[in-house]
Amino acid sequence: MFPIHKARASVFNYDDIPAGYYFQVMAKGSGVQRFWHRKKFEEVAKKIGKSDRLLDIGCGPGSFLFVVGQIKPDVQAVGVDVASRQIEFAIKNVQSQFKQGNISFQKLKSDDVKLPFPDESFDKVTCIEVIEHIHPHLAMKLLEEARRVLKPTGRLTVTTPNYRSLWPLIEFALELLSPVKYHEQHISKFTPNAFAKFLEAAGYEIKNFSTIFIVAPFFMTISPPLARFLHRIERKLPLLLGSLLMAECKISRL
Numbered sequence: 001m002f003p004i005h006k007a008r009a010s011v012f013n014y015d016d017i018p019a020g021y022y023f024q025v026m027a028k029g030s031g032v033q034r035f036w037h038r039k040k041f042e043e044v045a046k047k048i049g050k051s052d053r054l055l056d057i058g059c060g061p062g063s064f065l066f067v068v069g070q071i072k073p074d075v076q077a078v079g080v081d082v083a084s085r086q087i088e089f090a091i092k093n094v095q096s097q098f099k100q101g102n103i104s105f106q107k108l109k110s111d112d113v114k115l116p117f118p119d120e121s122f123d124k125v126t127c128i129e130v131i132e133h134i135h136p137h138l139a140m141k142l143l144e145e146a147r148r149v150l151k152p153t154g155r156l157t158v159t160t161p162n163y164r165s166l167w168p169l170i171e172f173a174l175e176l177l178s179p180v181k182y183h184e185q186h187i188s189k190f191t192p193n194a195f196a197k198f199l200e201a202a203g204y205e206i207k208n209f210s211t212i213f214i215v216a217p218f219f220m221t222i223s224p225p226l227a228r229f230l231h232r233i234e235r236k237l238p239l240l241l242g243s244l245l246m247a248e249c250k251i252s253r254l
Helices: 021-028 033-043 062-073 084-093 138-151 169-176 192-201 216-223 224-236
Strands: 051-058 078-081 103-107 120-127 150-161 204-212 246-251
Touching: 021 033, 021 084, 033 062, 033 120, 033 150, 033 204, 033 216, 033 224, 033 246, 051 062, 051 138, 062 103, 062 216, 078 084, 084 103, 120 138, 138 192, 169 216, 169 224, 169 246, 192 246, 204 216, 204 224
Parallel strands: 051 078, 051 120, 078 103, 120 150
Antiparallel strands: 150 246, 204 246
């Protein structure tokens, strides 16, 4: 039976996930998995300036900052998460690869959503597939903290699964084929309209709103060049049919 998450403190215990699981999926998973994770991170990375100071909230094992460090080596980035095993993996396997010290990680206190940074510390904040994992009450507080640490001209980029797309079917298939149980992890489920309203309620003005991944990743099993071509086409479509919602926001002045 699918759980009904009523408690405001509802959070999945991410220390139950093997350390580095999602990093290994990106690096050594199937062609579809590698395409999905790498392209997702590359799309978010496009929103980051070449010398920005970046905060990645809910960084997990450091997969996104690994990609950022590769393609934008002048970015100064820090990743934070409450999952101690994932942060330990990120420090050992990702941070250690960037000898210039531009990529780092910190563990957050699990009982405190306050970010350990001064006001207006960052040019960009990213929150990649995090808000669906926590109760809306906590997600709202986290995004309010992100607003606090953003510079006045800064930008927040958030992604989350699109439950008005093929994602529910993909989620069902993944539950059958992998150890991941999304019905336990995904506490909040967003449609495009609900996602936009949620970001606005958290004090943001949406500047760019799009989706990624309709069918392109699944063509990796047939032809990687075709998968990449379809991905480029899908990114140009105005319809919000992709499995992941992506919003780039600025701080609202209203």
